[in-house]
Amino acid sequence: MSPARPPEGAISLLEGQGRRPKGGPVTDATLNTPLAASTSPQVQAPLQPPEQRRYADLLVWGTRMGLVVVLLGFVAYVSGWVTPQVPVERLPELWTLPLNQYLAQTGTPTGWGWLALVQRSDILSLAGIALLAGCSVLCLLSLVPLYAARGDKAFVFVCLADAAVVLLAASGILTSGH
């Protein structure tokens, strides 16, 4: 099957992926730029749009930070160097229980209550997990100025909506009152 043709109305300059044309029609010369390169075996990787590169860069750092905190907390938990909220010796009798019974027996807080106990090793590990689950929000918000500068209102809205959904889930508003 042949590859897809350049989309109608899309600027095919590699840097301009996904950008809507603001001026006149796209010229054949513009469209042929990347396709002509495809005849050579030494094809250079297309430069992805700036927002995609920014998102990828920030996601790498967010993930790294989250994993470091997760590992620090976990090593402290397993080694017993730092006092945990739930001692490891009790886990085999607890992890078989339904969630509400587990919470009742361990006194583990729900919502953002864990933040007050972040000095405990298992909760520190949880903080790292929260970083992993939350790092996308900053990545999304960092795209808003880029899209806004380009006048791409639809994607300003989409980014804000995506961030709002994750923030809504993180807020605990929907899950309070377990």
Added chain:
Amino acid sequence: MQTGRAGWVVSLLALAGVLLVSPAHAAAGTAAAAGSAVAWWVWPLALFVVCFLMGIVAVPAGIGGGTLFVPIVGSFFPFHLDFVRGAGLLVALASALAAGPTLMRGGLGSLRLALPLSVLAAASSIGGAMLGLAMPANVVQMLLGGVVLGIVVLMFVSKKSEFPQVAQPDALSQALALNGVFIDGASHRVIHWQVHRTIPGLLTFLAIGVMAGMFGIGAGWANVPALNLLMGAPLKVSAGTSSVVLSLVDSSAAWVYINKGAVLPMIAVPSVLGMMLGARIGARLLDVLKGSVIRKMVIGVLLFAGARALLKGTGVWP
């Protein structure tokens, strides 16, 4: 993610070393906690090893590690399903976060395509997670068994189209400029792509989000056919973009589990580390392992785990 090999080796050694050598806890563990004849550290260690193996086979089998994790760990480990689903979401999330940046830089993951789909899927995953945590465990177990068996059927019958023909993008796709370009590594060709059927695609992702949140199984198995066969994205772009979508969908659902207190680091951390390490090795073994053989093996395992989940939920095989 581009964490160096040394970092992973250190992580692995730290985990294994701390679990095995820590004298105080090993002594306490061998004393066996009340209600369990097995030392506490045996299960996290077993979980790490099993996830490592799952990570190795998941890549050549073309399936997300999260899809294997919940049915297998939920069926064969002593953990309550609530905690398994929480960990499953984190396994899927960590895998997506690890793969996403590389895929986006290479053009195989399209942020522009992923973002609109993620809004609806992430919102519905919150509902799915809340629903899953509110339902009795045996009902979720039964439904999970049904979904896993459905995935097996999908793996059997699903066709793939490497470069689907999209003659004309629909109005919404055109308005949002859902298109892109990447270099196909196999043919060294520059591939331009665009999508169609955007509204049916959005609705499909709404349903996928519910399942991802409810069962904690990730959703690459559903994302890729939806993007490839329904919306007409090239297969490689579908797989890459699925990873970007998952990173947002699973983030939302994971927060529900975190806020509910359903994430146990002792289950989640060995799972995430084992799966990520295994996936790295699986990716390197892609050329060595026979994908079709691995795929059949995974189908067999999923068939067994799905049947086990179904029977466990119905009480036939508790």
